[in-house]
Amino acid sequence: MFDLMKIYRRLFKYYGPRHWWPAETxxxxxxxxxxxxxxxxxxxxxxxxxxxxxxxxxxxxxxxxxxxxxxxxxxxxxxxxxxxxxxxxxxxxxxxxxxxxxxxxxxxxxxxxxxxxxxxxxxxxxxxxxxxxxxGGHLSFVVDAYTRRLFTRLGLLKGDENYLQIRNFFMQRLPEELRLYNEYHALIVIQCKEYCRKKPTCSGCPLADECRYLLDQQSPLS
Ligand code: SF4
Incomplete structure (x- = not known):
């Protein structure tokens, strides 16, 4: 069963550090x-x-x-x-x-x-x-449309939560580490650009083995 840190480790291992946000100042x-x-x-x-x-x-x-x-x-x-x-x-x-x-x-x-x-x-x-x-270097988790899509498909969100509820979901479960917050958001973005698009490309996805969406697609009842 996926938890937030397992997903993070999986994505970090697959994509590596994202060096986000790319700005000089x-x-x-x-x-x-x-x-x-x-x-x-x-x-x-x-x-x-x-x-x-x-x-x-x-x-x-x-x-x-x-x-x-x-x-x-x-x-x-x-x-x-x-x-x-x-x-x-x-x-x-x-x-x-x-x-x-x-x-x-x-x-x-x-x-x-x-x-x-x-x-x-x-x-x-x-x-x-x-x-x-x-x-600012503050511990504030960034939520975007990619976050909602990915974690709903993975089965960790219902999909109808509001912004603050999703932000709290992450902030209540993740260790308070700036680098983790920084990388996690950037990894969600790359994952949703590479695989978990609006129409997902599940073959080869680093999260495929425990993804609720994919399991539902493969279920004989679906
Ligand atoms: S297996 Fe498919 S639906 Fe699940 S996270 Fe990967 S791309 Fe998205």
């Missing part, structure tokens, strides 16, 4: 977390490269850009008007409340910081937890 990571909403990472990389080439990867530089210019730079990430507003609002917030110092903001205790992030326009629980974990 915590601020770049935060911008990437906002830009990755509703798009794939390749599109975000193009937008981040544009921002880097324009030397616009600081709160001051993003805040000072004319909105139309910022929209053009991040256009590859999709929903570029909405996202331009969000990254600019976040940059203004940092400048006026923390003198642009993201590190100061991230130094707060987890619960207070999570509440503050969730109060920002365009930052939902997944984005907030990504920022907390990957930019």
């Amino acid at each position: 915590p601020f770049e990571m935060v911008i990437g977390a906002i830009l990755t909403q509703n798009t794939n990472w390749k599109n975000v990389e193009k937008a981040i490269t544009n921002l880097r080439n324009a030397k616009a990867l600081t709160p001051a530089a993003i805040g000072a850009l004319p909105r139309t210019e910022l929209e053009e730079l991040i256009r590859p990430s999709g929903f570029f008007r909405q996202k331009a507003e969000r990254v600019q609002l976040f940059s203004h917030y940092l400048r006026y409340n923390y003198r642009g110092g993201l590190a100061e903001m991230l130094r707060q205790p987890l619960a207070a910081l999570r509440g503050e992030l969730l109060a920002r326009k365009g930052i939902g629980p997944e984005t907030a937890d990504s920022i907390l974990l990957y930019a």
Whole structure:
């Protein structure tokens, strides 16, 4: 029977360390977390490269850009008007409340910081937890659609749990280790891209031997 650590060990052995999140600075990571909403990472990389080439990867530089210019730079990430507003609002917030110092903001205790992030326009629980974990080094498990899909198929979730219930499910069962949280989310993502897609490719999947979905498919009653 699978438990969370057995699944983690299996995925880690199969895929190896994922080195996620791929950003040069915590601020770049935060911008990437906002830009990755509703798009794939390749599109975000193009937008981040544009921002880097324009030397616009600081709160001051993003805040000072004319909105139309910022929209053009991040256009590859999709929903570029909405996202331009969000990254600019976040940059203004940092400048006026923390003198642009993201590190100061991230130094707060987890619960207070999570509440503050969730109060920002365009930052939902997944984005907030990504920022907390990957930019802030806080123990906050990141849940996404991949997490729900994989663990429902494995038989550990029912599938109708809300975000917080799934986050709690992981956080109540996993050891409190930053590297584990960091790697686990990234491993779920790669597993769902490689095998557990919307239409799963179960042959060769590293979790196939104990997967509830696959067992149900193979059952003579199904
Ligand atoms: S066996 Fe199939 S359904 Fe189960 S985790 Fe692997 S890919 Fe997903």
